[in-house]
Amino acid sequence: MPLKAGEGWILPAGATGICEYDEALSFLRLEVPENLLADVSFERHSDFRPLMYQVPYYTEANRGLIPQYDNRFNLASWEPWLTYDSVSLGAKLDKPTLIVHSEGAAVPQGAHAFYALLPGEKSELWLDGFSQFDFYDRSEPVTIAADAAAAHFTRVNASRQIDPEDRAAIIDTITDIAAGADRHQWDRVRRAFADEVTLDYTSLWGGKPIAQPADEVIRQWSGFLPGFDETRHLVTNHTITGLQGEKATAEADFQATHRIGTDLWVLIGRYHYELAKVNGGWKISALTMTATHETGDRALTQRAAERAPKTR
CATH class of the missing domain: 3.10.450.50 (Nuclear Transport Factor 2; Chain: A,)
Structure with a gap:
């Protein structure tokens, strides 16, 4: 859906080329003056006008656009996910594991802690200079991660071949x-x-x-x-x-x-x-x-x- 920021309306980044974009644009053409629209392409990574870039995410205390918004739905949908301890499960994962992450992506300290607990064969690849959104929108980190995963499974499967x-x-x-x-x-x-x-x-x-x-x-x-x-x-x-x-x-x-x-x-x-x-x-x-x-x-x-x- 289109989001209002100040006096203007901004379409979410990444909407270009999908039906949600067309529906949102049709709504805006009818309801919003042309001079208040800002069409931001998902390919323009240096353009931080989309409202999504202004949201404090779950690594920050005042997460969300409206920190005071604490109705029952907010508690029901966010609290279990935010308080769930997924890191401790690393101690029970005894299969060969590859971690691909970036210090600039979400919760790197959690990835480090999870990796430290892994009891079995493990390896990690940390990519410099990539944000959380880069893993969604840019081909470079996705390609690096996919190639690392392919090499990991090739090596692991080869070691599992029994003479x-x-x-x-x-x-x-x-x-x-x-x-x-x-x-x-x-x-x-x-x-x-x-x-x-x-x-x-x-x-x-x-x-x-x-x-x-x-x-x-x-x-x-x-x-x-x-x-x-x-x-x-x-x-x-x-x-x-x-x-x-x-x-x-x-x-x-x-x-x-x-x-x-x-x-x-x-x-x-x-x-x-x-x-x-x-x-x-x-x-x-x-x-x-x-x-x-x-x-x-x-x-x-x-x-x-x-x-x-x-x-x-």
Whole structure:
């Protein structure tokens, strides 16, 4: 809509060539004397007559054209947006992130704070000499930002391409944990673990994840799994969810059946793995089990521990 500034009427910058401009101009021709009109082209960036350039925006205390205007609509539409804390969300964004901004654009201090909180892979590009409106109206900063984004995604996607040999080795490592435990091949299981491993079975037993030497994990597992007449860990739907350098993450679904005589305890869920490449081989450094379904008698674990052969 046309805006009145002092004794004159000014059309908003950027309206040239769109239907709103024609509608506003028709209104003005009928209602406003010709000598009070100022037609400002959106391409003339040095012309600051449009009223939009005179508005104190949300970085200033007296924001808006009428600071005293505080009716219910004003509060309802502006207050939540102005007080929303988007910066703190940066701490939860663990994906590769590119920030393109300018010190002359809106809220640069917020962009700096957001970037500082990002926990994952990140990069930033700060453009000198560009205002907030330049990112709307000028091709130069938009082109620079678009090229930077294209390069960012090209690089990130290339790093996410998983070598078939790495994929196979990761799945083999996951298999060694399950099949090795069922067959009581403890050396095989130990080779699949890093020297230190964090196990998270809190979805089943509560408590907290436990970080401990892999040798201690082997001691515990070998102290009760042989007490079952049979265990069968079926692990499937392996997915490599991330790979960067010598770190990887993976997921898989599982069904674990534990039997003593005719008594069964069956657990269904998924595993999340964190892996590290050590001396050319993939080792599991963290394992999280999320149980989604359970049948049978969980107390079989205690019976198995009592039945398992004791080692000195």
